[in-house]
Amino acid sequence: MKKKNSALLQGLLYIILGIVFVYFAVIQVDENGWGVFAYVIMAMATIDFVTGFRFIFVGLREKMKKND
Template identity: 40%
Template structure:
């Protein structure tokens, strides 16, 4: 069974939010270091992927709506 784009977007958004939380915890304990920047970079990538999946969902819905009109 395939996961829907919306489910994947929520999953990546959740992982990104969790990584931001870990980065905040890391910064509050040891300050800004290499690991803090790395965690934030991974969170940014996760948020970008989540946005792409959300946009994909909109495109799929638009195509499905267009296909229903054509029938």
């Protein structure tokens, strides 16, 4: 039987991915300045952070619902 990934784990993975994109964006800006590619990387990081926090909130809500 395959265990489903919990929403908390998925949220954590999205936040880690967002941190990685921020790191790449900082390197890009340091080397080449604020170009289009830096804005694209930052947009991807923002989407990952928002998605990660949503998954975490859903996971916490599910845990609280199970405890009641």
